[in-house]
Amino acid sequence: MKPKRRAAPDPESARRSAARAPARASGGPPLVLIVDDYDDNREMYSSYLEFAGMRVAEAVNGKEALAKTAELMPDLIVMDLSLPGIDGWQATRMIKDDPRTRDILVLALTGHALEGASQGARAAGCDGFLTKPCLPEDLCREIERMLAAAAAARSTAKTRR
């Protein structure tokens, strides 16, 4: 296992990103859980999202992903689908089946480009879908879009109430 190389975010950029990061329901920067068994990719995304002003947690397999989700209750999970043990589809289904974690957004990220991969992901309950290769800035943009959409939906619901 490679040592974790957590890049110290540049104070200037962090400030810029923090300002950009959408406020979560509870206030403060959103918490994103990145699940990927390929260390370089996981850490790359992790460092970029942190740089972009988000709070980030990591998991290397499905089992750990489920534990971290229950423990941290993140705002969004970036889920690689091909995982050892419990795979991404299975983990997503379990998260979506649990009423406590059901509202957490899941963004599937996979190297499977074949037709059917995205359908399978949506069937499992994923809220978004991206195909590798995916540049960190593209991932970041998609996360921001999904969080903003969820926030908008919540506020609409509130107004109605």
Next chain:
Amino acid sequence: MAVVPHTRRAPVASSEERLQLLEFLLATNDVAECAERAVEWLVAHAGVRHALCAAVDISNTNLVGLAGQGLHPFDAQEFRLELEQRSHPLVAALTRLQPAVVPPNGYSGPLGIPQVPYLAVPLHSPIVEEEPRLGVLLVNPVLPRVVREARWVADVLGPRIAHLRAHRAYAETQRRLDRDRNLLQAVIDAVSDPILLTDTEGRMLIANNAAERLFAAKEGESEGRQRAVALNNMLFSAALSWSAMATPEPLRRELLLVDPNEGSDLLFELISALVNDPTHGTGVVSILRNVTDLRRATEEIEENYRRLRATEGEMRVERDRLNLIIDSVADPILVTDVGGAIIMMNDPAERLFTAPKGAPEEALLRVGANDAHFSSFVANLLFAGETMRYNGDITLTDPATGRTNPFEAVAGKILSEHGELIGVVTILHDKAEALERERLYEQLKLASSELEDKVAQATSELVRQNELLRRQHIQLEQASALKSQFLANMSHEFRTPLNAILGYTSMLLQGVAGGELTPPHKRNLGRVDSNARHLMALINDILDISRIEAGKMPLHSSDFKVAELIGEVMAEVEPIINRTKLRVETDVASTASTLYADRQKVKQIVLNLLTNALKFTAEGSVQVIARYRASTDELSISVADTGIGIATTDQEKVFEDFQQADNSPTRQYSGAGLGLSICRRLADMMDGRITLHSQVGKGSTFTLILPRQAKRAR
């Protein structure tokens, strides 16, 4: 009436008594009765004692008694006197005009008349004066009163008898005439030919039954028969009017009539002759002879004759052909008579048994030798008794060449229909030829069986090869499926590290990780980035091909606007266009506005064609043109450039996998060479095609042609 008793004083006849006798005579038609009454009257009213009335019979040969009175013991009816006895006083009395007294014993004969004098009063006919001898009335006694009364009675009785006689003669004639007439009618009715007598106006006077069947119709008979009869009358009248104008000699002509009962045609020969009858005027007698059957028989005879002639001809042809066949039989055939002399032979036999004129001496000798051999062979059968066939070998010499040939000879007896021997037919079979043929046949059989073996070998080889090919085919299919699966897996495995390379490069270039870079670092990192992207594009292309080959590339067809799609493509390549000095134009015809197809794939193809055009064109222009072809209901999108062009020999190659027109290691243009290959496969999936028109140095035009309405489901 009672017989008046014989008295001396006879009563005197009153007028009334005379009238009674006259009335009786007029009312009675029988001569004998009249005579009876007359003599009775004389006895009763004139004092006559004996009386006899006799008359000449019809044959004018005898005087026959009719009635008598007081003539006992003989009966008046038995009185008979031959008129030949001219000297007899009674015969003489017949011709006298006046009564005469016949003395007793003045005559002889069988009469039992009492021997007294009689008065003989002749009976005369007033109608025919020349009839001298009608009869005679004998009365006794000869007294003046008796004479007076007897003369009166004779005067009334004579004419009456004459009248009755004449009447009877007439009736007899009439009866005979009727009988003759009926006989004649029966005779002509018995004739089966219709016979007619017509007057000059054509009216039918006499017709026999046969004629009536043709020319007369009774009321109530069928309409068809009535019509046929009317038609026959018309035809007959027409034929007759023609005949009537000719000479009185009998005329013959044909007349076609209709059988009124059966409706069939009947052909008659009409024989008509004029008959001149002074009392009834001129008439025409016609006899119709039915010649229908005769005509038919004649025709049949003609037909039979014709057939006979044809058969004769056929037989002649048949005989000629038989001759020809016999002549063309390769084996010599000979016919010999019972004496062993050759009477017939075919051409091959002639070559052996005859020598042409002017043939050399040895040829004649050989013919002679052959003749001798043959004669002795035939003699075997001729003197073999009951045996019908004889087989044997005979060696003959070809007169022309001198070559000797063994022959197998078969001789058979020819018998007449009575079983007597009339000749022998012999067929000679060249054994040398047969041996040669046998040898050839054996060779042929050998060759044939060899050929059969070879065919069998080839067939089993073919079966083996087929089995091999089938197995190879299965293996290839499995390999192909494995390849597709492998490529799909590889694609995923490639993407994961590429993801990290592209991500980190991007982050470095943005300065997100590791801070700001020096310009040389940035330029080098840029190359890493572009190569990584290129690698990604290659992986995507390979994945596309494997998807298409594995049949895992579904179509999602929809209606879309062609102009919009081309606009999107132009937007995507805008950065590339901006780096060139090329004029890039689009031209979408109004008729080519919409297309029903897989939008994503059409876009991929157009994008690829346009990228290629931009890549291989240094200067000039690139045009994107969309058109609709009404004739085939197809839509075309062409990308025309003014680039380097492609040589004709390379034009097909550019569509193959991993190929560029220039495949050399030092080629100028980058790219995996999969783009056009994928485009062609995609177009094919949508029932379309991509064509290419290009000239080296002038430019290339790639055209995507798609049905305007692609199939709804695939």
